[in-house]
Amino acid sequence: MSEALIRVDRLKKYFPIRGGVFQRTVGYVKAVDGVSFDIRKGESFGLVGESGCGKSTIGRTILRLGDKTEGNVFFNGQDIYKLRKEEMRKLRPKLQIVFQDPFGSLNPRIKVGEAIGEALLDHGVTDRKEVRRRVLQTLEICGLASYHYDRYPHEFSGGQRQRIGIARALILNPDFIVADEPVSALDVSIQAQIINLLSDLQREQSLTYLFISHDLSVVEHLCNRVGVMYLGSMVELAGKEELFQNPLHPYTKALMSAIPVPDPTVKRERIVLKGDIPSPANPPSGCKFHTRCPIATDICSQKVPEYRNVGHDHWVACHLA
Template sequence: MTEPLLEVNHLKKYFPIQGGIMQRTVGHVRAVDDITFTLNKGEALGLVGESGCGKSTTGRTILRLLEKTEGTVKFKGTDLHELSRKELRAMRPKMQLVFQDPYSSLNPRINVGTAIGEALVDHGLVSKHEIRDRVKEILSICGLAPYHIDRYPHEFSGGQRQRIGIARALIMNPEFIVADEPVSALDVSIQAQIINLLSDLQEQKNLTYLFISHDLSVVEHLCNRIGVMYLGSMVEMAPREELFARPLHPYTKALLSAIPVPDPTRKSERIVLQGDIPSPANPPSGCKFHTRCPFAKEICKQQVPKYEEMASNHFVACHFAGEF
C-alpha cells in the first residue's frame, strides 16, 4: 500500500487570549481542535463549514505558515513542523497556497511577470534569462495571454487575478496545493471557469488539493472526498457521493439542505439551525454542536462523541449518527 502524500494526526492550533495589566494568558481560542486525516497523491479533499470553523487556519497550519500547538503534519513521510528553516525552505516549492483574495495577495507595484516569477528567482530554480519564457508558458496554461506578463494587477478582472494566483502557485511545479476559498469572491460564471481550470490542471499535472470552501456545491464538482468542520473539529468525512447521498451528522444535513435547487418545481426541505456558533474560546461541553442540534440528548451535553468509521471511509463524530 502506498504511503499517503499528506498525513495530519491530532492537529491542534490554539491562539492565546491575553488580559490583565501583565497581559498574562487567560485562555485560548481553539481554532483547530484535534483534526486527523490523510490525503493521497492526485486526490482532492474538500474542507467545508461555516465561517470561523477553522478551515483556513487548518490549511495554514498544515503548510506551517502558522506553528502548531499539538499534533503532527507529515508531507511525504517528513514531519514539516520538525524541519529547520533551511529544510522547510527547500520543501516549500512542493507545497503552495492559492489565496482567497487574489487582489490583496498581489503587489500592485510590480507587474504580473515579476509577481509570478519572483519565487523561481528566490529559490534559484531557473536562470534570469529563462524566467520570462517560463512565466509566459504558465500564463498560457492558466488561460491568460503571454502579453499579460507586463501588466499590473489593477488591469485585470477578478477571475483573471485568480488565474494569476493559480499561475504563481503552479510555476513552482508543486505536488500539493491548498486552495483557500479561491472562488468565493468571484461571480458564479467565473467560479465555474476557475473550478474547471483547477480540475484540468489536476488531471494534467496529477496535483493534490486541499480545497477550502464554505460552499458544498462548489466542492462537489472538484473533490473526491469532503470533510465537514464545526468549531475547530472534524464532524464528518466521506467520499463525495457517499456524503451527498447519506450524510450521517445533523450539521452536514443542514449544510446540504442549504444548497439551492435549480428546479423551481422541486421543493427542498431546508434545515434552519437555531442560534449562533459558540465561541471557539469557550466551546460547549460534550458535543460542540449540541447547542444548535435539533436532535441533541443529555449524553450530547456531557460526553464528547468519538470520531469513528461508520462505513467504508465514512467517518463521523455523533452519538446518534444516522439515527435521525
C-alpha cells in the same frame, strides 16, 4: 489514488487571548482542536463548514505558514515540523497556496510577470534569462496572454487575478496546493471557469488539492472526499458520493439542505439551525454542536462523541448517527 501525500494527526492550533495590564494569557481561541485526516496523492480533498470553523487555519498550519500547538503534519511521510529552516526552504516549492483574495495577495507596485517569476529566482530554480520564458508558459497554461506579463494587478478583473494567483502557485511545479476559497469572491460564471481550470491542471500535472470552501455545490463538483468542520473539530468525513447521498451528522444534513436546487418544481426540506455559533474560546461541553442540534439528547451535552468509522470509510462524530 493510493498512499497518503499529506497526513494530519491530532492537529491543534490555539491562539492566546491576552488581557490585563501585563497582557498575560487569560485563555485560548481553539481554532483547530485535535483534527486528523489524510489526503491521498492525486485527489481533491474538500474541507467545508461555516466561517470561523478553522478551515483556513488548517490549510495554513499544514503548509507551516504558522506554528502548530500540538499534533503532527506529514508530507510524503516526513514530519514537516521537525525540519530545520533550510530543509523546509527546500521543501517549500512542493507546497503552495492559492489565497481567497487574489488582489490582496498581489503587490500593486509589481508587474504580474515579475510577481509570478520572483519565486523561481528566490528558490534558485532557474536564472533570469529563463524566468520570462517559464512565466509566459505558465500564463498560457492558466488562460492568460503574453501581453499580461507587463501589466499591474489593478488592470485585471477578479477572475484574471485569481488565474494569476494560480499561476504563482503553479510556477514551482508543486505536488500539493491548498486552495483557500479560491472562487468565493468571484461571479458564478467566472467561478465555473476557475473550477474547470483547477480540474484540468490536476489532471494534466497530477496535482493534489486541499480545497477549502463553504459552497457545497462547488465541492461536490471538484472533490473526491469531503471533511465537514464545526468549531475547530472534524464532525464527518467520507467520499463525495457517500457523503452527499448519506449524510449522518445533523450539522452536515443542515448544510446539505441549504444547497440551492436549480429546479423550481423540486422542494427540499430546509433545516434551519437555531442560535449562534458558540465561541471557540469557550466551546460547549460534550458535543460542540449540541447547543444548535435539533435532535440532541442529554448525553450530547455530557460526553464528547467518538470519531468513528461506520463503514465505507465514512467517519462521523455523533452519538446518534
